[in-house]
Amino acid sequence: MSEYLHVEIEPTNICNTVCLHCPHDAISRPYGKMTWETYTAALDQVMARASHFSVEYAGMGEPLLNPLIYRFVAYVKGKGSASLTTNASALTAGNVASLIEAGLARLTISFNGDDKAIYELMMGGLNFERAMKNISQAVEASRGSSMVVAANVSVTRQVQGRLAEIKKYINDMGIEAIAFSQCHNRGGFLKGDLICNTPPLPALQSGRCDIFHNTLFVAWNGDVLACCHDLAGGTRLGNLEQETLAAVLQKKREAAAQGVHFSICQSCNDIYRLVNDVTADGRGIADLVYDLYANDPPASAALSPLAEWFYQLYAREGRELRVMQVLATKIQAQQVQLEQFRAVLADAGQQQQIQQQTQQALQAQLDAANQELQNILNSRSWRLIQRVQRLRERLIPPASRRERIFHKVLGKSL
Numbered sequence: 001m002s003e004y005l006h007v008e009i010e011p012t013n014i015c016n017t018v019c020l021h022c023p024h025d026a027i028s029r030p031y032g033k034m035t036w037e038t039y040t041a042a043l044d045q046v047m048a049r050a051s052h053f054s055v056e057y058a059g060m061g062e063p064l065l066n067p068l069i070y071r072f073v074a075y076v077k078g079k080g081s082a083s084l085t086t087n088a089s090a091l092t093a094g095n096v097a098s099l100i101e102a103g104l105a106r107l108t109i110s111f112n113g114d115d116k117a118i119y120e121l122m123m124g125g126l127n128f129e130r131a132m133k134n135i136s137q138a139v140e141a142s143r144g145s146s147m148v149v150a151a152n153v154s155v156t157r158q159v160q161g162r163l164a165e166i167k168k169y170i171n172d173m174g175i176e177a178i179a180f181s182q183c184h185n186r187g188g189f190l191k192g193d194l195i196c197n198t199p200p201l202p203a204l205q206s207g208r209c210d211i212f213h214n215t216l217f218v219a220w221n222g223d224v225l226a227c228c229h230d231l232a233g234g235t236r237l238g239n240l241e242q243e244t245l246a247a248v249l250q251k252k253r254e255a256a257a258q259g260v261h262f263s264i265c266q267s268c269n270d271i272y273r274l275v276n277d278v279t280a281d282g283r284g285i286a287d288l289v290y291d292l293y294a295n296d297p298p299a300s301a302a303l304s305p306l307a308e309w310f311y312q313l314y315a316r317e318g319r320e321l322r323v324m325q326v327l328a329t330k331i332q333a334q335q336v337q338l339e340q341f342r343a344v345l346a347d348a349g350q351q352q353q354i355q356q357q358t359q360q361a362l363q364a365q366l367d368a369a370n371q372e373l374q375n376i377l378n379s380r381s382w383r384l385i386q387r388v389q390r391l392r393e394r395l396i397p398p399a400s401r402r403e404r405i406f407h408k409v410l411g412k413s414l
């Protein structure tokens with residue numbers, strides 16, 4: 001047995017937010033939370049079949065709303081790796097500690113804004129301050145543990161111009177691992193282009209989907225669907241409580257062999273369906289998405305269809321023009337700085353001038369005092385004083401008996 005399986009488990013499709021980029025209100029399959037029986041029915045088969053496996057707790061709801069989530073994670077501890085994506089609303093200190101204790105390897109936080117207004121707009125009214133506090137304590141608790149905290153930014157129109165700021169904000173919170181995900185229409189369920197203006201993907205007609213190939217998506221009720229974008233349940237391949245995993249995987253293989261042609265796939269523009277199309281220089285999709293909107297130097301040339309598609313986007317978004325505009329702004333800012341520097345220099349010159357003037361004034365005062373002294377030394381009065389002094393010393397030598405008598409008689413010195 002050397003099979004690897006990546007399983008996406010949907011602990012629930014209930015959510016406590018109304019994120020702009022998520023068509024949650026378009027869900028038409030039943031709502032609910034995965035039970036222990038459903039979970040073990042699926043996971044026991046996965047563990048029996050695969051030599052190694054990974055489990056990702058995500059789907060269409062907030063995983064932490066299912067109170068069994070800690071038990072779910074602990075069930076695979078030491079057998080496979082477990083990761084979870086959350087909107088951070090329920091990341092209390094106790095919940096984070098429980099996730100770490102259960103053996104969660106990676107906690108990914110959906111993060112779509114670096115200030116209160118944009119965050120609360122994008123994250124469906126979550127409280128910014130509370131969410132930041134939750135994230136900070138998760139980062140703090142993860143230090144020294146085996147759990148990595150990461151962030152995922154869905155690059156919608158609303159945040160396209162703020163990626164550098166968002167990246168810095170997340171990094172400053174102590175999170176290094178950031179994925180920038182090009183927003184997509186969630187299997188065609190997210191309508192219009194007010195939030196997401198990603199164009200159709202290339203080579204759609206081939207029906208290729210690496211997500212379908214590489215991930216076994218298990219909905220909260222045990223249904224295996226093509227992927228988490230199936231909000232209606234129309235791609236149902238079976239149910240792991242009622243059917244064997246082997247039978248379901250066989251149906252998946254057959255569907256893949258014919259090309260993935262479910263109706264939701266026709267307009268699906270999730271770039272991860274072409275996940276293997278990294279650029280010729282080995283750059284990943286997250287880098288391409290970041291480069292597309294951030295104002296860094298352009299990415300190096302790359303040849304794959306996905307990269308070409310990205311360069312079309314670059315052109316459409318006027319990215320080169322934006323880079324030039326940013327450069328022009330930087331040059332302007334430098335000119336302003338230069339002017340400020342010149343003003344400081346001029347001011348320093350003025351200060352120097354003032355100092356010179358002060359020195360000159362002092363010198364003039366000193367010269368005048370010297371002149372005064374010379375005048376005194378050359379004056380008749382001074383010469384007279386000198387003469388009297390000499391006469392006095394001759395007539396009355398200092399410390400002589402005559403001086404003592406002189407003092408006694410006069411009671412004072414000359």
Ligand code: SF4
Nearest residue numbers: 187209226227265268
């Ligand atoms: S093409 Fe899109 S909708 Fe279809 S299975 Fe793949 S990810 Fe899901």
